[in-house]
Amino acid sequence: xxxxxxxxxxxxxxxxxxxxxxxxxxxxxxxxxxxxxxxxxxxxxxxxxxxxxxxxxxxxxxxxxxxxxxxxxxxxxxxxxxxxxxxxxxxxxxxxxxxxxxxxxxxxxxxxxxxxxxxxxxxxxxxxxxxxxxxxxxxxxxxxxxxxxxxxxx
Numbered sequence: 001x002x003x004x005x006x007x008x009x010x011x012x013x014x015x016x017x018x019x020x021x022x023x024x025x026x027x028x029x030x031x032x033x034x035x036x037x038x039x040x041x042x043x044x045x046x047x048x049x050x051x052x053x054x055x056x057x058x059x060x061x062x063x064x065x066x067x068x069x070x071x072x073x074x075x076x077x078x079x080x081x082x083x084x085x086x087x088x089x090x091x092x093x094x095x096x097x098x099x100x101x102x103x104x105x106x107x108x109x110x111x112x113x114x115x116x117x118x119x120x121x122x123x124x125x126x127x128x129x130x131x132x133x134x135x136x137x138x139x140x141x142x143x144x145x146x147x148x149x150x151x152x153x154x
Contacts, residue, residue, distance in 0.1 A: 002084050002085060002086045003086050004084075004085035004086055004088070004121060004122070005085070007120075007121050018073060018076040018077040018079075018080050019040075019043050019046065019073070021038065022043075022046075022139070022140075025038055026038065027077045027081070028077055028078070028081045030152075033089070033151050033152055033153070033154060034092070034149060034150070034151055034152075035078070035081075035082075035149070035150050035151075035152055036147075036149050037074050037077055037078065037147055037148050037149070037150070038147060039097070039145040039146065039147040040070045040071075040073040040074050040077070040145065040146055040147070041066060041069075041070045041073070041138070041140075041142045041143075041144055041145050041146070042065075042066040042069035042070060042073075042142075042144070043073070043140075043142075048140050048141065048142050049066070049069065050062055050065075050066050050142075050143055051140070051141040051142065051143065052099075052141060052143055053099045053100050053101055053104075053137075053143060054098055054099065054100040054101070054104050054106070054107075054110060054143055054144075055100045055101030055103060055104030056100075056101050058143040060106055060109060060110065062143070063098065063110035063113070063143055063144055064109065064110055064112060064113035065113060066110075066113065066142075066143055066144040067096060067110055067111050067112070067113030067114040067144045067146055068113035068114060068116070068117050070113075070114055070144060070145065070146040071094075071113070071114035071115075071117040071118055071146055071148075072117060074146065074147075074148055075121065078150070082152060085121075087152045087153050088122065088125065088150050088151075088152055088153075089125065089150075089151045089152055089153050090125050090128075090150065090151045091118050091122060091125065091126050091127070091128040091148060091149075091150050092128060092129065092148075092149045092150055092151055093128055093129045093130065093131075093148065093149040094111070094114060094115060094118070094128050094129075094130045094131075094146065094147075094148045094149075095130070095131045095133070095146070095147050095148070096110065096111030096114060096130070096131070096132045096133065096144065096145070096146045097133050097135050097138060097144065097145045097146075098110045098111065098132065098133065098134050098135065098143065098144055099134075099135055099136070099137055099138045099141075099142065099143050099144070100134045100135075100143075104134065105134075107132040107133065107134045108132045110132065110144060111130065111132040111144075111146070113144075114146045115128070115130060118148075128148070
């Protein structure tokens with residue numbers, strides 16, 4: 001069992017089964033030691049677990065949890081594609097998109113759900129540069145989508 005898998009179990013986390021892409025794209029692309037992961041959210045059995053906008057139908061706490069599940073989904077993709085999350089040297093950049101009303105300004109607090117999970121799992125290797133962006137809508141009426149860039153060990 002890898003060190004990261006042990007951390008998952010110790011914290012009561014289980015990586016989701018990484019869903020197949022919902023459109024014409026790949027889940028992960030590699031360029032040397034850099035991997036780029038396509039956006040993920042909280043989707044189970046092909047259906048959104050939460051729908052709506054922050055500032056309207058979705059609470060800050062729900063958004064935080066969706067971002068956390070999205071990050072867990074990305075870890076699951078990495079595990080399936082790389083075979084072992086211990087190969088992750090550094091989470092480099094996280095970008096979070098928050099579907100929200102025009103008067104919602106707490107995008108960073110929502111995306112903290114993903115950032116907090118990455119630091120819990122990887123420690124200092126999980127600390128990253130980040131953007132938290134408010135958008136008018138996301139596919140499937142999702143409230144949050146998260147993508148990331150990581151560097152892996154050869």
